[in-house]
Amino acid sequence: MTKLEIEEKPKIFEEENIKPKRRRREISSDLVLEKQYKRTLLCVAKPSYLLSIGSTSHRIEYINELPKILRELLRQRNWNDASRVLSVLMQGTMRDCSPMMNRLKYEAQIQIVSHLQPNRNKADEIGKIYDTWIGKIGKQHKEERLLVWFEQICHFIEHGMNGDAYSAVISMMQNRDFGMLPRSNLYIGITFYKLWCSKFSKELQPEDEDCGESISNMPESRSDNLVEYSVRDESVYSVESEGSVRNESESSVMNCKRVSHMSISDSGSGMVMKKVKLESSQHYNNPPRLYASSEENEVSLENGVARTFDPALVKILGDMDPWLLPLKPPEDPDCYVKMVNDSYYKEAVRYMRLTLQSPSYVSLASLHPLIQLLLIGGNVDEAMKVVEEMCDKVHDIKPFRIKALMMERFHPNSDMLAKSYEDILMIDPTCVTTLKKLIEMSKEDGYSRESLIEMIALHVEASFPDPEIWEEFASCFIYFFENLDEDRMSVCLNGDGEEENQQQTYSVRYNPTPKMFTNSSWTLRAKWWLNRHFSPEMLETEIKKTENGDFETMKMMSYKAACASHIYGREFGYVTKVYDQLENNSDYRDLFNFLQEHRQNWNMIYNLDYFTKILEYY
Structure with a gap:
C-alpha cells in the first residue's frame, strides 16, 4: 500500500461514519391543544400536579409559600380554600417529617375537620388524625411526640372519651422513650387530675355556675396554660396566629371566667377596682391542725x-x-x-x-x-x-x-x-x-407608712397609676412631714430667758428632706418622673381631656400636683398650672381645697435649685 493510500484511508472511514440528520416531525396544532387540555384537567382534578411543573427550584418556592397561604386562609376562616391548599401541601411534603411542618399540617387538618360539617360527630375522626400525627413523628423528636400524645389525651377527655384517655395515658407511662423526659410526669399527673375532675364533676361543681368552665371544656388547640411551658419553635409553620395566643399569666387546670375581687392578679390594664376589702369573707385565724401526730402526718402525706x-x-x-x-x-x-x-x-x-x-x-x-x-x-x-x-x-x-x-x-x-x-x-x-x-392594711392593721410609700413608688415607676393611688401617695408625703421625729427638728430660743414673766418665742426648723428620701434611688426617681408623669407634653394632653369634661383626669391631675408639690416644691410648673386650672373652675372646689392643703406645706424633698436646669423648660 502506497503512502498516498494510507493517508487517504482514514478520511474515507470518517465519511462513512457520518449519520444523516433526522428530520423534525411537524407537530400539528390539534395535538398541542390536546396536550394543554389534558394538563388543565390534571391541574383541576389533582392540584398537587402543579408542583411537578417547572424546575426543582420553582417547586421548592411553591412549597415554601404554601404554609403562609394556609395560615392566612385559616386566619380568615376560609375552610374550603384552606382544605384545598392543605391537600396540595400534604402531597408536596410527604417526605418532610419535621415537627414544625407536621404541626402545621395536622393542626390545620383538625381545625378544618372541626369546622366543616359542624353537626357531625368528629371526635373519633380527630382522634385518628392524632394517631397519624404521632406516627409521623420520628423517635428522635421525643419531646414533640410526648406533647402531641398529651394533646390527644386532652381531646379524648374533652369529648367524654375517658376510656380512650385512660388507655392512652397508660401507654404513655409504659413507653420507654418518655421515661427520662422532664415533662412526662407533668402530663401524666395532669391527665389523672382531669380524669378525676371529670369523674366527680358534679361534686366539685362550684355553687356559682358562672364561676368557670368545666374541666372538660378545654380548647381544641392545646395552647392552654398546661402546655405553655413546652418548647415550641415559633415560625411560619405554626397554625395559631399571634392574636390567638391566650394572654394568661396564671396556670390552672380549670380557670374561672369570673374574676374575683380577691384575686391578686389583674385581668388586664382596664381593670377597675373601687375598693379592695381583705375581710370580704370570714377569716380563720387559727386553722385546725389536720393531723394528730407527725407519724400520722407522714403516712397521710x-x-x-x-x-x-x-x-x-x-x-x-x-x-x-x-x-x-x-x-x-x-x-x-x-x-x-x-x-x-x-x-x-x-x-x-x-x-x-x-x-x-x-x-x-x-x-x-x-x-x-x-x-x-x-x-x-x-x-x-x-x-x-x-x-x-x-x-x-x-x-x-x-x-x-x-x-x-x-x-x-x-x-x-x-x-x-x-x-x-x-x-x-x-x-x-x-x-x-x-x-x-x-393600702387597706396600712389603714386597719398598722402596716408601716415607710414601707407603703416605697411600694407606691415602685408602682409609680412601672405604670401610670389610678387617681386613688396618687391620692394615697400624696397622703403619705404629708404624713411624713407632719410626723417628723424630734431629731429632725431644731428648736431655737429667741430672748435671754432671764425674766420669769418675759414672753419667749420659739422657732422650729425642720430638716427639709426626711432620711429615706436622701438615697440615690429616690433622686433617680425624681428625675425619671419629671419626664414620665410631669412633663409639659403630659400636662398638655391631660388639660385637653379636662376641656371635654373628663372629671377623672382632673381628679388625677389634682392628686399628681399634690405629690409634685412635696417632691419638687409648690412653685413647680406642673403644680402651678394645675392650681390655676382648679382655681378658675368652681366645679372642682373639693379638688382645689385638696391641692391647696398640700401646697401650703412648704416642705419639699428636693430643692428647686437642684433641678434648676431640668425645670428651665417649664
Whole structure:
C-alpha cells in the first residue's frame, strides 16, 4: 500500500461514519391543544400536579409559600380554600417529617375537620388524625411526640372519651422513650387530675355556675396554660396566629371566667377596682391542725389523703379565691372521703409530686394544680411548704400569688401576709390590686407608712397609676412631714430667758428632706418622673381631656400636683398650672381645697435649685 493510500484511508472511514440528520416531525396544532387540555384537567382534578411543573427550584418556592397561604386562609376562616391548599401541601411534603411542618399540617387538618360539617360527630375522626400525627413523628423528636400524645389525651377527655384517655395515658407511662423526659410526669399527673375532675364533676361543681368552665371544656388547640411551658419553635409553620395566643399569666387546670375581687392578679390594664376589702369573707385565724401526730402526718402525706373529714377546713376551702381553688369540695363526709380516696386522685398527687423534682420550668407548671389537689385533700401544711420552696426556687410571680392567697385564708393576721404582698410587687410592680390591699392594711392593721410609700413608688415607676393611688401617695408625703421625729427638728430660743414673766418665742426648723428620701434611688426617681408623669407634653394632653369634661383626669391631675408639690416644691410648673386650672373652675372646689392643703406645706424633698436646669423648660 502506497503512502498516498494510507493517508487517504482514514478520511474515507470518517465519511462513512457520518449519520444523516433526522428530520423534525411537524407537530400539528390539534395535538398541542390536546396536550394543554389534558394538563388543565390534571391541574383541576389533582392540584398537587402543579408542583411537578417547572424546575426543582420553582417547586421548592411553591412549597415554601404554601404554609403562609394556609395560615392566612385559616386566619380568615376560609375552610374550603384552606382544605384545598392543605391537600396540595400534604402531597408536596410527604417526605418532610419535621415537627414544625407536621404541626402545621395536622393542626390545620383538625381545625378544618372541626369546622366543616359542624353537626357531625368528629371526635373519633380527630382522634385518628392524632394517631397519624404521632406516627409521623420520628423517635428522635421525643419531646414533640410526648406533647402531641398529651394533646390527644386532652381531646379524648374533652369529648367524654375517658376510656380512650385512660388507655392512652397508660401507654404513655409504659413507653420507654418518655421515661427520662422532664415533662412526662407533668402530663401524666395532669391527665389523672382531669380524669378525676371529670369523674366527680358534679361534686366539685362550684355553687356559682358562672364561676368557670368545666374541666372538660378545654380548647381544641392545646395552647392552654398546661402546655405553655413546652418548647415550641415559633415560625411560619405554626397554625395559631399571634392574636390567638391566650394572654394568661396564671396556670390552672380549670380557670374561672369570673374574676374575683380577691384575686391578686389583674385581668388586664382596664381593670377597675373601687375598693379592695381583705375581710370580704370570714377569716380563720387559727386553722385546725389536720393531723394528730407527725407519724400520722407522714403516712397521710404519703397517700395525699386527709384521715378525717374536717367541716371547718371544707368551709375555708369553699371560700377560697376562685383563681386559686375553682373546685369546691363537697360538704358531705362520705362523698368527700370517696373523692380523696379515688385512684385517679392518688395517681395525680403522686405524679405531681414527682414533677417537683424536675427543672423549674416544668415544676412551676405543676405547682398550681398540685396545690389544688393538696388543699382539697386536706394537706394544708404540705401545700404551704411546697409553695414556699417554689418561691425560693424560681423568680416567678405565680408561687407568690398562691402564697399570698393562702396566707389570707389561713394566716390573715400574720406579718408574713404583708411580706407576701411586697414580694408580688417586687416582681410585678404594676399589680394595682396587691397595692390596694397594702393600702387597706396600712389603714386597719398598722402596716408601716415607710414601707407603703416605697411600694407606691415602685408602682409609680412601672405604670401610670389610678387617681386613688396618687391620692394615697400624696397622703403619705404629708404624713411624713407632719410626723417628723424630734431629731429632725431644731428648736431655737429667741430672748435671754432671764425674766420669769418675759414672753419667749420659739422657732422650729425642720430638716427639709426626711432620711429615706436622701438615697440615690429616690433622686433617680425624681428625675425619671419629671419626664414620665410631669412633663409639659403630659400636662398638655391631660388639660385637653379636662376641656371635654373628663372629671377623672382632673381628679388625677389634682392628686399628681399634690405629690409634685412635696417632691419638687409648690412653685413647680406642673403644680402651678394645675392650681390655676382648679382655681378658675368652681366645679372642682373639693379638688382645689385638696391641692391647696398640700401646697401650703412648704416642705419639699428636693430643692428647686437642684433641678434648676431640668425645670428651665417649664
